[in-house]
Amino acid sequence: MTDPVTTTDEQPVPPDQILVGGLWRRGGGEVMTPTNPATGEVITELAGASVADVREAVEAGRLAAADPSWANLTPHERARYLHRIADLLERRAAGIAALQTLNTGKTLAETRALVASAVGTFRYTAAALETGDGELTTPRGPYLTMTVQEPFGVVGAITPWNSPIASDAQKVAPALAAGNAVLLKPAAWTPLVSLALGRAITDAGLPPGLVSVLPGGGATVGDAIVRDPAVGMVSFTGGTSTGRHIAGIAAEKLMPVSLELGGKSPTIVFADADLEQTVAGILYGIFSSTGQSCIAGSRVFIAREVYDDVLRALSEATRALRVGPGDDPRTQVAPLVHHRHRDGVAAAVDRARAEGARVVCGGGVPEGETFANGAYYLPTILDGVGNDAAVCQEEIFGPVAVVLPFDDEDDLVRQANDSVFGLACGIWTGDYRRAWRVARRIQAGTVWINTYKQLSIATPFGGVKESGLGTEKGRHGIRTYSRTKAVYWGLDEAPLPWAR
Incomplete structure (x- = not known):
């Protein structure tokens, strides 16, 4: 078995080939030029997929999913493939992590964790597949009733740029486990x-x-996947506007979708919170991944009686964060994924200034030769605006936090829920009763109490409101990629009475 990805910390670059229906070949679409965000240099040229490539991949996937050599496999036989994939990813982890740092700018510590997450996802999904049972439902007549799970056939998996490999695995592994063919569009x-x-x-x-x-x-490849009549389900992670567009197409097709979309998540600091733990958690929640995370804690609500003390400690700790290239082991805040994205983050901060926001720290591009050509932006804290300001309502997807005071629990809940998004929330308090009470009142798919941004493939994940539809991950995550069929076994020896 060949191993085209090096197992050292060198930065391997795949050849100019894409995978279309089981064949590695040059794509027929537009040429893409992935860049290194730390330097602005082009890594390679890659011909992407064309609409014709998508059509070919769909047809190959349809035939492969229906082939008895795959369709008739028992769950434990499909699970073996997932374990093999996990083993190969683990063997190639160092090279894949280095490649991701090269292409995304992320720190090596983060990209190594993302590869490990992908390995864990394939293994967990294999285990869930082997131990997943159908249901024998309670009969209400002279029959035996049960449910079985069946694949859609061909599934589209459209993943974002902020956490490739981990996001890919979270869709590909359960889709394969359910018996589908998968079209992965990074x-x-x-x-x-x-x-x-x-x-x-x-x-x-x-x-x-x-x-x-x-x-x-x-607009080309993604749209072709979603619109193709043979694609029976689509899972998408990305921006809310694109998710809404996909949902519209899905409605026309009457096709199920799973949508993980944007966020503007609140982080809540009550007066009794442990200051050291809280500051560390806030920093990690907003500035790790350079803020390029849908679950980033970008709205920081602080009880008014401790507002000044917490803001002072938070700003001091933020200024001490080390900004640099992702391959420097000292770096905490790496460059953003692309110069165009960095410019968009900078523009959002400039708009906030125009709205009256005060820049507590950051608010610009770092100076120095190290940063001259990279897509860097300083970790930034703003205050002085209300929750109705655009900077508090619109997802920036960068290292920018807005700090706001609150007076009591009702005021806090009203402000925290005053958002079109509902993806995540963090609560910092020493009062477990209050933590539970507020966690239940906040409109969010995930709530962390005295921690933040801890994720597990074993725990379902999803959002409410404009943060998405459906859930992924967890023991029943495979069911996202399958249909439920009911089966009735008649037990009455007499004919149905109506026909007599």
Whole structure:
């Protein structure tokens, strides 16, 4: 078995090939030029997928999913493939992490954790598949009733640029476990790691055609995947506007979708919170991943009686964060994924200034030769505006936190819930009764109490309001990618009375 990805910390660059229906070949679409966010240099040129490539991949996936060599596998036989993929990813982890740092700018510590997360996802999903049972439902007549799970056939998996490999695995693993073929479309800015995942999948011996990796633009490749009549389900992680567009197409097709969308998550600090733990948690919640996280704690609500003390400690700790390239082990805040995205973050801060926000710290591009050509932005704290300001209502997706005071619990809940988003929330307090009470009142899919941004493949994840539809992960995450069929076994020896 060949190993096209190095197992050292060198930065391997995949060849100019994409995976279409089981074949590695040059794509027929537009040429993409992934860049290194730390330097602005082009890493490679890669021809993305065309609409014709998508159509070919769909047809190959349809045939592969229906082939008895795959469709008739028992769960434990499908699980073996997932374990093989996990083993290959683990063997190639160092090289894949280095590649992701090169393409996304993330720190090596983070990209190594993301590869480990992908490995864990395939293994957990394999275990869930082997131990997942159907249901024998309670009969209400002379019959035996049960449910079985069946695949959709071909599934579209559209993943974001901020956490490739981990996001890819969270869709590909359960989709395969359910028996589907998968069309994986990574973001145009960060296609390289998804292609490395595709190599591991094909090298694991998965039947050809079950997985295609189709990099390209959302308006062309993504749209072609979602609209194709043979695609029976789509899972999307990304921006709310794109998610709404996909949901519209899905409504026309009467096709199920799973949508993990934007967030503007509140982090809540009560007066009795442990200051050291709270500050560390807030920093990690907003500035790790350079703020490029849908669950980033970007609205920080602080009880008014401790507002000044917490803000002072938070700003001092923020100024001490080390900004630098992702391959420097000292770096805590790496460059953003692309210069265009960095410029968008900077523009959002400028708009906040125009609204009357005060820049407590950060608020600009760092100076110095190290940062001259990279997509860097300083970790930034703003205050002085109300929760109705645009900077508090719109997702920035960068290292920018807005700090706001609150007077009592009702005031806090009203402000925290005053958002179109409802993805996550953090609560810092020593009062477990209050923590539970507020956690239940906050409109969010995930709530952390005295911690933040801890994630587990074993725990379901999803959002409410404009943060998305459906849930992924968890023991029953495979069911997101399958249909439920009811089966009735008649036990009465007499004919149905109506026909007499």
